[in-house]
Amino acid sequence: MNASLRVLLVPLALVAAGLLALLAFDATRAAVAAFLDGAFGGRNNFNLYSTLGRFSILLGLAMSVLVSFRAGLLNIGAEGQLVLGGLTAALVGVYLPAPPLVVALAALLAAMAVGAGWAVLAGLIERGANVPLLIGSLLLNYPASYIASYAVSHPFRDVNSGATQSFRIMGEASLPRFTGTILDYGILLIGGTALLVILLERTSVFGYRVRMQGYSYPFARASGYPTHKLYYRTLMISGAIAGMTGFVAVFGMNQRYIDGMLTAPLYAWTGIAAVLMAAIIPWATPLTAFFFAALATGAIGMERSVGIPREVGQIIQAVIVLYLSGVAGKMLSNLGGKGR
Amino acid sequence: MTVPDTETSPPAVCRLNGVSKAFGPTKALQDVSIEVREGEFLALIGENGAGKSTAMSILFGLLEPDEGGVEIMGRPRKMRSARDAIAAGLGMVHQHFMLYPDLTVLENIIVGQEDTGRSGRIALGEHRAAAQRILQEFDFSIDLDRKVADLPVDARQQVEIVKLLYRGASVVILDEPTAVLTPQESIALYKMLARLQAQGTSIVLITHKLDEVMDNADRILVLRRGRLVAERDAQATDKTELAELMVGSNIEIIAKRDATRPDVALSIRDLTVRRRQGKAALAEVSFDVRKGEIFGIAGVSGNGQKELVNALVGLEDAEGAVQLAGRDVLGLDVAARRALGLGYMAEDRMAMGLAQPATIAENLISGREGTTDFSSRGFLDKRRIRDFSRDLIARFDIRTPSERHRAAKLSGGNQQKVVVARELSARPAVLVIENPCWGVDVGAITFIHKQILELAEMGCAIVLVSSDLEELFALSDRVGVLCDGELTAIFERGELDAIAVGAAMSGQRKDTAA
Amino acid sequence: MFFDAALIESIPRLFTPVLLAAIGSALCDRANVFNIALEGMMLIGAFAAVVGTFYTGNALAGLGLAIVSGALSGLVFAYFGVTRGGDHIIVSIGFNVLAIGLTAFLLGRIFGVSGQFDDPAIVQLPRIHLGPVADIPLIGPFVSGQSILVWLAIFLVVAVTWLLKNHKYGLRLRAAGQNAAAMRTVGVSPERVKTAAVIACGVLCAMGGAQLSISNVTLFTEGMSAGRGWIALVIMMMCSARLPWILPTAILFGLVDAFGFRMQGLGLPQQLTESMPYVLAIVVLMLVFRKRTARYAR
CATH class of the missing domain: 3.40.50.300 (P-loop containing nucleotide triphosphate hydrolases)
Structure with a gap:
C-alpha cells in the first residue's frame, strides 16, 4: 500500500512544486493565479462548480475503467460506451412521452443497458474470436462516435439550431441543480456509484474474486472461480457505469446531445489516466479524478486570462501518464499475467 | 580423467x-x-x-x-x-536456454557475431561452413536451417554448446x-563434455x-x-x-511408509486430450490411485504431464473417464471438482498457485471464499478469514510479519508453504501436485515432503508430477512414466531405478527396456 | 461511372499513410515492442510537415521536419517504454494524449488558430508523373501522378523485408524480439535494438502523417490522423507483421476508404462511410484470429 501511495503522491507533489516555483516569477504568477482561479474560483465559485461538474463525469469514467482494470480486463472502450449511453439518454429524453420521472429513469436505465451492451460486445469479440479486448474495445469507439454523430446530424437533429445536436430533452426530466449553482445532482448519482464500487470491491465475495482474477487469471481458473461469468459481469458493470455517465452528461450539464461533447474533452482517456495514477486502487481513484478535473478547468482559466492554450492540461496529464508507465505498468502487468 | x-x-x-x-x-x-x-x-x-x-x-x-x-x-x-x-x-550455457525459438539454428548461432559485407548483408555461406565444421567435429546431427522451436530439448542444448564453441570458448x-534431460541424454552430454575437456x-x-x-x-x-x-x-x-x-547440517532423511489402502480413490480410464491439429497430447492414459497412495508421474517435460494435470483438475477438456469417489467428474468444472474433494498444487507459483500481489490471507482462502467458512450472503467474514490465516501461518511455519503481507514478498519456500497450507487445509480426498519443490530451498523441501507424506498417511490419494526423479523415488509408491502423451510404464516402488525409468521416459516400453 | 479514374487515383494516396505506419508497427512487433502510439506519431508527423512546409515553402523540407519529429517521437516512446521499462500500453496511451494536446497547443501558439490551419503557403509534396503510362485505363491513374511517398512506401516494403532477412541489424531486431535476455548473453544490448526499432517506427508514422497533411490535402486539422494509426496496427496484427502480406492488406483498406468517399458522393452519410474501415477491421480481425491462439492477449 505504501508503494501505491507513493505513486499517487509523486505527481501531486511535482505539480504543487511546479506551481510554487512558478509563483516566484512575476510573469508566471499571473498564470498560476489564473490556473487556481480557473479551477476553484470565479464569481460565486462558479469555476469550482464547473470543476465539480467535470469531476463527476471523470469520476464516472474512472470508475468504469477501474472495474475493468481491477478484473485484469483492458477495456479501453469507455469512450464508445459513454457516447452511446449519452445518445440513448438524449433520445429517450427527447422522444419518450411519459411523466418526467419515468423519462429520467427510463433514460438512465437505457443508457446503462446500451453502455453495458457495447462493452459486452467487445467481450464477445474477444471470447468468440480471440480478438484482444484492448483492440476490440478500442476499435468499437469509432463506430460508436460515428453512429452518435450521424444520429444528431441527420434523423434526430435539432433542425431549428445551426449546430449538430439533438433537441432539448424534456425540461422537467433533467437532473435538478443545487440551488444557486450550476452543479447538478448527477454528482450524487456518480459519487454514490463510486462509493458502492469501492465498498463492494473490499467486502463482497464478488469483489474479492474480481480482484484475484485481475491479479492472475490462471490463479482464478485453478481456484475454480466462475471466470466466464466474472468476465462478462465485470464488463457489463464497467460499460453500465460509462453509460450512466453519458446519461448524467446529457441530463445534467447540456440538456441535449451535442456532437463531440463527450469525445473532444478526452474524458475517457483522462479516466484511464486517473485510474493509472491511482495505481488501480479504488479509494484513490476519486482523488486522482478530481485532480485531473481541476487540471482541465484550471487550464481553461489560464487560457481565458493569460492566453496560454488550454491543451497545457492535456500535456501535463500525458506526461504524468508517461512517467507512471513503469510503476502503473507493474500494477497492470500483475493483472492477468503478461501473456505477451 | x-x-x-x-x-x-x-x-x-x-x-x-x-x-x-x-x-x-x-x-x-x-x-x-x-x-x-x-x-x-x-x-x-x-x-x-x-x-x-x-x-x-x-x-x-x-x-x-x-x-x-x-x-x-x-x-x-x-x-x-x-x-x-x-x-x-568464456562461454556459458544458461539454465533457461538463451535461444531464439523462431530463428533457424544457424541464425541462433551467429547473433552478435555476424560477419557482413559492405552492404551489411550477413555472409551466411561462411558462417554455415564454420558451424558445419563444429557440428562434424562433435558428431552433432543438427540441421542448421531448422527453426529452434522445432528441435527437441537435447538438440537445443547442443545448439547452445555449438554457440559457445563457435565463439572459441x-x-x-x-x-x-x-535439469531438462533424461538420464540417457545426460550421459551423452557428459561424454561430450569429457571430449571437450580432453582438448x-x-x-x-x-x-x-x-x-x-x-x-x-x-x-x-x-x-x-x-x-x-x-x-x-x-x-x-x-x-x-x-x-x-x-x-x-545433518540432513534429515525422511522415512517413507507405505500407507496404501485397498479402496480406489481416483480412477482414470482412457484419458485423452486432443490438440487442435488433431494429435493427442495425452493418449488413452489409464491408472488407479488408492487411498493413501502416492502415484508419481515421471517424464521429460512436455510429454503430456501438463495435459494430464489439466484434465484431472478441470482446466482442459478431455475424453475418457475420471472417477473421483465413484463419480465421473470429467463434465464438471474446477469448482465442482474441488467441492468433491479434489485439491491441486500448481507448479507455477508465479501465476497459478498464488495471486502474487494479493495478501497471504486472500491467497489462503481462495477456492473456498464462497463457502460458509469465510462468507455469508455474498460478503466476506473478515474476522474468520484473519483467524484462519493466522492459524495456518503458525501451523505451516510461514515466515511472514502478518497475514496482510503480499504473497509476492515471501521467499520461494514460504510461498510454496502458503500453497501447501491452502490445499492441505481443505482436507482433499485426492491431491494433484506438480513439481512442489521448484525454486524452494532445501529446508523447505524437507518440510513440504513431510507434509505430503503425512497427508498420504491420513488416507489422501496423491498424484505427484515431478521432473526430479530423486523426489519421485523418495515419495512415490508407484511411478508412471509419460512419453509422447502415452503412459509407457508403471514401476512399483521396489523396481525404481534411474536407468530403467529413463529408458521409459525416452519411449521404450517397460517390458522391452527391462 | 462508379469505378472510374478518380476512384482508382485515390486508392494509393489513401493506403500510403496506413501502409507506412504498418511497416513501422511491424518493426516494433518484431522487436517485441507493443507500440500502439502509431496514431499519435502520425498526428505529430502531420503537424510537423505543415509547419516545415509553411515556413520554407518547400514540401520536401516539410517532409524532412516530419521525419525529425517522428524520430523524436520514437525517442520519447523508447525513453519511457524501453530505457525506463514502462508498460508499452500505458506509454502508448500517454503518448497519444500527448500528441493530441501538443499539436493543439502548438497550433494555438505557432499559428494562433484552433481546430484547423490552412494557408496557401502550404504546398503539396512532389508527384511523379509517368507520361504515357497515365493514359492506360485503370492502371494509369493508379500508378501515375502519385506522391513520392507512395513510391517510397512500396519501396520500403521490399527494402525492409530484405533487411529483416539478410541484414545484420534485421537479424538482431528479430532476435531481440524473441529473447532479449539471450542477446545480453552474447553481449548485444537488446535495448538499443528496440530503441532503434521504435525510432524507425516513429519516422515511418510521421511520413504517413506527412502524406495526410501535405499531399492528400494541404492543411492541418486537430486529430487528423483519425484512427489511421489503429487501422495500421490492425493490419500489422492481421498479417502477423509479415510485410509481403501487409502491402495487399493496406491496399484493401485504401480501396474501402476510396469506396467510402465515392458512396458519400452518392449521398450516403459521411459518418456511415467513415466507420466502414473500423467495422471491416473488426470483422477481418475476427475472421483471422478465430483460429489463432490469442498471441496479443494479456
Missing part, C-alpha cells in the same frame, strides 16, 4: 577475486574467490540461493560485483558485458544442464545433483548462503559429506 595434483596444478584460466554482491538487503555473495584451472572439470555446488548463478553471472559480465573483480590469465579484467567475457574465452560454464577446455558445472558431480568432476567447490565453505577433490569426498556441506 585425471585428478590434478595440487602441487603442480595447472594455471588458472580465470578467477573471481574476493567478490561480494548484494541485492537490496540480501547478500548474495560475500568475499568469494573461485579460480578455474586449465583443462579441469570444476563443479560448483550449493542449494537454491547459495549464490552459484550469481557468481557465474559476475564472471560472465552479466552482473557487476559490489566488491572484488575478475582476473583472466592472471590479469585483472573489467567485464562490462558478456562481450568482454566472450572475448576472454576455452572455459565452458553449464548451469544445471541436466584442453575447462568445464565448470553448476548443479545440485551430487551423483553427476561425483561421476564427472575433478574438483568441487561448495557455496552456502553466499560464502565459499569448502573445496574438495572428487576422489577425497563422498555424497554424504557434500550434501552436509551444502546444507550446513
